[in-house]
Amino acid sequence: MGSRQVSTTWQGKRVTVAGLGVSGMPVAKVLAGLGAVVTAVNEGADERSRAQAAELEAQGVTVRLGDGATLPESTELIVTTPGWRPDKPLFAAAAKAGVPVWGDVELAWRLRDLDGRTPAPWLAVTGTNGKTTTTRMLASILEAAGLRTAAVGNIGVSLLDVVLGETQYDVLAVELSSYQLHWAPSLRAHSAAVLNLAPDHLDWHGSMEAYAADKGRIYEGNTVACVYNAEDKATEHLVREADVEEGCRAIGFTLATPGPSQLGVVDGILVDRAFVQNRQKNAQELAEVADVNPPAPHNIANALAAAALARAFGVEPKAVRDGLRAFRPDAHRIEHVADVAEVAYVDDSKATNTHAAEASLAAYDPIVWIAGGLAKGASFDELVQRSAKRLRGVVLIGAERHLIAEALARHAPEVPVVDLDRTDTGAMSAAVREAAGLARPGDTVLLAPACASMDMYANYNKRGEAFAEAVRGLTAGRA
Incomplete structure (x- = not known):
């Protein structure tokens, strides 16, 4: 991070950082660098936490490990990492003491004009599913338009690093989680989806x-x-409830023929009826469905949302097409792994909830579905009801697979189910073998777990890698 002008606003300000890790470490370092008196608190006290504490203490930060509940004396502000729930005792103590709580996104927003430069506008993206793909599509489109941009936020690139770095951006594509938005009261985007x-x-x-x-x-x-x-009427309701600047427009996207002030699809073409002259009668061609990679329905919706944000920023149609063509999706998002014995094997380990799994299941037919893991309190009845006709068979793994098994028994009793009573990491190879036995030529074996991975794997990436390795094992006769 390059040197920036230090604001006297932060000199001596007593700030508590809640949580270490990916977000907390850069927050603590930035605040200490700005002259704040920083105390970092962390519930855990494991080896990794101790190493992080030593790193921060070397920069003058006070660290309290194993105590995330007590509000440090004289705290004027808390900056929390996104994972800390709002019902934590620390925040109750802060509310009682009148201490504001920000997240790292709020801090980045407040610091974006620290040295007096004009900050880059933010085009922001959230949603239950598709955030990362849409944000990266948007950045690809903005780059194709010749704009200096970056995909940042809940996407692995720290907003603090970007807003305090030396590079001057024209616009930022910002992915935001519900956690981050909860702790970002003053964020005001150029446009958002x-x-x-x-x-x-x-x-x-x-x-x-x-x-x-x-x-x-x-x-x-x-x-x-x-x-x-x-x-999705719930998203439209949020627009109606929002307090926006005068003249801000509501722009819809749909997989159907768009109405005025919408983007949609007509005869395999992505079209814009929002950012055109005389939108009552005219439409602008942006790209072909074939330009979207992969062209699954929910990914076309992602592309339309990205295109809408780019068009709101004034990007020309050709850049939308070129940006979508240049985009390559991240791993473990409806990723085709291999064809074995005329059966396609697709890794959508990122489908960690029922909404994402339903979108993934809607892209294929017939399917042998591999599912299960940590349900996070979800119900699977609607997912099974809507997807039952596509299912050739189901293989279940993971700690809470019984919840999916029960939904299948209620709503798809005719579908064969293999219930693997395993949560070890080797269960994936067994699951792929069982799925291969159920599949017929022309079918798709789809890993779309509808659950989190932490009962068996460190993250969904590791789960997807295990699936891909098991599929490669099939081709070698050793799955």
């Missing part, structure tokens, strides 16, 4: 209403466009 809303992280938010409200914060203060999913 909520891709979809489905139950997720309810253990953190407490209710679907609270989860939706935090997602809806992304629209607050938008200046040009609030982009919503015309096929």
Whole structure:
């Protein structure tokens, strides 16, 4: 990180950083560098935490390990990592003492004009599913338009590093989670999109209403466009409830023929009826469905949302097409692994909730479905009901697979189910072998777990890698 002018606002300000890790470490370092008196608190005290504490203490930060509940004396501000739930005792103590709580996104927003430069506008993306893909598509489109940009936020690139770095960006493509939005009260984007809303992280938010409200914060203060999913009325409701700048427009996207002020699909063409002259009668061709990689329905919706945000920023149609053509999806997102004995094997380990799994299942037919893991409080009845006709068979793994098995028994009793009573990491090879036995030529074996991975794997990436390795084992006769 390059040198920047130090604001006297932060000199001597007593700030508590809640949590270490990916977000907390850079927050603590930045604040210490700005002259704040920083105390970092962390619930854990394991070897990794101790190493992080030593690194921060060398920079003058006070660290308290194993105590995340006590509010340090004279704290004027808390900056929390996204994972800390709002019901933590630390935040109750802060509320009682009148101490504000920010997240790392809020801090980045407040520091973006630290040295007096004009900050880059933010084009922001949230939703239950598709955030990372849409944000990266958007960045690809903006790059194709010749703009200096970066895909940042909940995507692995720290917003603090970007806003405090030396590079001067024209615009930022910003992925934001519901956790981050909860702790970002003053964020005001140029334009923003909520891709979809489905139950997720309810253990953190407490209710679907609270989860939706935090997602809806992304629209607050938008200046040009609030982009919503015309096929998900909950997202449109969030737009209607938002307090936006005068003149900000509601822009829908749909897989159907678009109406005025919408983007949609006509005869295999992505078209714009929002950012055109005389949108009552005219439409602008942006790209072909074939330009979207992969062209699964939910990914076409992602592309339309990205295109809408880019068009809101004034990007020309050709750059939308070129950016979509140049985009390559991340691993473990409806990723074709191999064809074995005329059966396709597809890795969508990123489908960690029912909404994502349903979108993945809708892209193939017939399917042998590999599912299971940690359910995070989800119900699987609607998912099974909507997908049952596509299922050739199901292989279940993971700690809470019984919840999916029960939904299958209720709503798809005719579908063969192999229930693997295993949560060891070798279970994936067995699951792939069982799926191969159920599949017929022309079928797709789809890993779309509809559950989190932490009962068996460190993350969904490791789970997807295990699936891919098992498929490669099939081709070698050793799965």
